[in-house]
Structures are given as C-alpha cells and as structure tokens.
C-alpha cells in the first residue's frame with residue numbers, strides 16, 4: 377500500500393515537473409517581446425502577448441495603439457510611449473477581446489477606444505475592463521481615420537478567431553495588421569464559445585489575400601511576415617478539415633505541421649482536428 381502511494385506521488389511529481397518545464401519553455405517563447413522601429417513614426421512590438429503597433433503622427437499630437445498587451449509587457453510599451461514625450465491624443469484599437477490584446481488598455485484611461493461590435497456585457501466579461509468602447513465597428517463596416525499623413529482603415533471582418541475580428545490597414549506604408557486572424561508558424565486558438573468560426577475564417581483569409589496584395593503583414597502572434605503566411609494558414613485549415621475521418625491523411629498532416637508552435641490543450645494539431653471533427657459530426 378505504502379509503495380503504491382509513493383508511486384502515485386512520484387508520478388504526480390514527474391507530471392507536475394514536466395508541465396512546469398513545458399510551460400516555462402512556452403512562456404519564454406510566447407512572451408518574449410522584441411521592438412522593431414519600422415520608421416520614425418511606427419514601432420512594432422512583437423510578442424509580450426498579442427503583437428502591437430504604436431503609430432505616431434509626424435508632429436506627435438496623435439498616437440494610435442493597436443492592441444495593448446498584458447503584464448509587464450503592457451507597462452514596457454506604455455513607458456516607450458511616455459518616452460516619446462508631448463501630450464498626444466491617444467486612440468486604441470483592440471483587434472478582438474482576448475486578454476493578451478486588451479489588458480494594457482487600463483494604462484490609457486483617457487484614450488479613445490475602438491473595437492468590434494461586442495455587446496457591452498460580453499466586452500466586460502471577456503476583458504475585465506472598465507474602459508468601454510467609444511466606437512464600435514459592425515461586421516462588414518469600416519472606419520477610416522488619419523494619424524498625421526497616414527490613412528488608417530479599420531475593418532470588422534466578422535466571425536473568424538472571435539465573433540468580431542478587426543483588421544487595420546496603413547495605406548501609405550502598405551501594412552496590414554490582422555490581429556489573431558493570422559498566427560504565423562503557430563497553431564491557432566479556436567474557442568467556439570468566443571465566436572470562432574474556421575469556415576468563415578477561411579473566407580476572411582481569402583478576402584485579405586485578394587484585397588491587400590504585397591503588403592507587409594503583422595500577425596496577431598508570430599513574426600512580421602507577408603501574404604504567404606495567410607496562404608499557409610488557409611491551407612492548414614482546408615487540409616485538416618478535408619482530412620477528418622481519413623487516418624492516413626491525418627497522420628501525414630500531423631507530420632507536416634509538426635514544426636508549428638503550439639500550446640498544450642489549447643492550440644495544437646489535435647485541438648484544430650477536434651474542432652473540425654465536431655463541425656462535421658465525426
């Protein structure tokens with residue numbers, strides 16, 4: 377009996393330590409933040425939660441922040457903005473309501489907030505934020521604003537990663553910011569309860585490929601890229617959807633996509649496969 381207890385405790389310890397090691401490695405990888413000064417007015421923050429940008433007008437009287445990160449990374453981005461000096465009017469766009477994209481909003485209580493058309497209650501529940509949106513963009517609609525000489529178009533693409541996913545396009549720079557509609561070299565997070573719809577997500581990716589050719593693409597997670605990453609994610613969805621129920625195809629795809637980063641139980645080959653299995657009732 378005593379031996380048995382020791383074995384059980386041993387197994388629990390081994391599992392616990394393994395989880396800790398896996399998460400520690402993942403944590404470092406996922407949350408490492410790098411700062412790219414794209415040009416004098418545009419800074420791209422890769423990692424530290426969802427990717428973010430800070431776009432400043434030439435005379436520093438306006439700042440646009442797209443997604444505000446979480447934890448220390450949100451603070452670091454705020455310090456970076458403070459170091460720019462001046463007293464600029466700040467506008468925040470949240471591409472969607474996930475914590476790793478919105479938690480830093482609280483660092484800018486005076487800012488104007490632009491989001492998708494989430495019901496207030498859902499916004500509060502998902503973001504735990506007091507700061508309510510000032511402008512909500514409905515699915516299919518867009519909103520155009522100028523930050524200095526840059527023309528910024530914010531568009532609600534509807535259901536994809538969540539029920540309301542915004543993309544932002546910087547016309548002069550030909551830069552597309554996708555939020556979590558694009559994961560670069562990572563398995564996507566698919567939460568049905570958050571309004572995720574991979575079928576419509578594929579349609580949205582097709583629109584982005586068609587409408588923003590040759591643009592620099594800033595994904596929600598992963599490195600700065602181009603439209604090839606959109607094509608890759610589209611193929612990933614289509615191939616896995618097509619493989620449901622076909623063992624050999626699934627085995628081949630599992631091997632093919634082994635190089636992608638993932639998060640245990642949350643975003644990996646099996647969670648994507650399970651999602652499409654459920655969709656097709658298999």
Ligand SMILES: [Zn+2]
Nearest residue numbers: 472474537556
């Ligand atoms: Zn997300």
